[in-house]
Amino acid sequence: MARLIGLNFHGIGTPARDLEEGEAPYWLSRAQFSDVLDRVAASPDPKAFVLTFDDGNLSDYEIALPALNQRGLTATFFVLTGRLDETGSLARDHVKALLAAGMGIGSHGIAHVAWSELEAETLEQELTQSRDVLQELCGGPVTKAGIPFGRYNARVLRALRRNGYRTAFSSDTGYMSDTAFLRPRTSLRGDMTPTEIDAILAGQMPAARRLRRAVGMIRKQLLPLR
Template identity: 80%
Template sequence: MPRLIGLNFHGIGSPARELEEDEAPYWLSETQFTEILDRVAASPDPSAFVLTFDDGNLSDYEIVLPALIQRGLTARFFVLTGRLDEPGSLARDHVTALLASGMGVGSHGIDHVAWSDLDAAALEREIVQSRDALQTLCGHPVTDAGIPFGKYNARVLRALRRNGYRTAFSSDAGYMTDTAFLRPRTSLRGDMTQAEIGAICAGRMPAVRRLHRAAGMIKKRILPLR
């Protein structure tokens, strides 16, 4: 099965809303972003890259969508339904425009919270109500989830499967396959060097980090047992 490289983005350009703590490093300049897209588009096989966007920022519509269309690329957008129609975030009309342009839409929850920190009732609310709101908006089943902050455990994965999700995108970095339920991505940051971005796009990861990643993913997928 082919190995795919997941590149995850958050905001592009100047934020049009007040950022939460620790969000700012994950915003890229428009120049940084378009250089990465150009690298993907010019690669021997652009389909080997899976592009995703978290949080539902307004830049997804104003900057990202035109840039993707210009280069013939597609992406998945993981939307926080609690931010829909809020200043600086996607409006409902923007989400339907993404879909009409051939993009995918998935759930990032309602609020920007770590799912692994929630009790059972709050977790169900985040993943079920957000999915239902998006399905009403999109007019078709929503089966992809982008895990906020990349924080998950076995309980989160079980809840996603139980509620009809077919894929869960994490932030574990490294390769993914298009048949797996859990699909790792690398979240790009504005402070990354060209060399670091180049290594990510080439799928290069030091052996020690690969081992730590594999061990961490195994642990998160099996614990807690209940």
């Protein structure tokens, strides 16, 4: 079982669409993004980093894909199918191009909503309909999910398993296991200091924060019981 560091990105550069409230801090400049990728590529073991992208922004294709290819890195892109072909978001052909370049494709749902707050029927639709659209585009199974806003509970995890997802990526920060169903990541923000990014890339987390994270993850995986 390997301990991996999950790095999650959202948008890069100048947004080509109107952002939702709270999205802007998660956009990195091109320079910030390039610096992180350079450091991952130059690390003793680049495969110790799991790179993911949420929301299906156009910058995934226009900026991230060539940057990853240039450095010999791969990533998984979690796509919002409700935004496909919209201005500033990935088009269907872009998803196919990402897959053809050796990137992974996963579901981020249909709409950008917190799964933990949805009624059972709506949650099922988010998980199944988004997966079906992506499987048709990819010509194969889609078994990874990126949880919107990192907000989940036991009911969401049960629904993911029931609908055939084999891994679910959260935003709990810290190390992830390459054999676990639930895999925490750290979302990088444009307002992070160099010191904060250094700590993330080094996998550093204070003991008290590690304890809070562990307790929080256990609670969310167990509750609610139904």
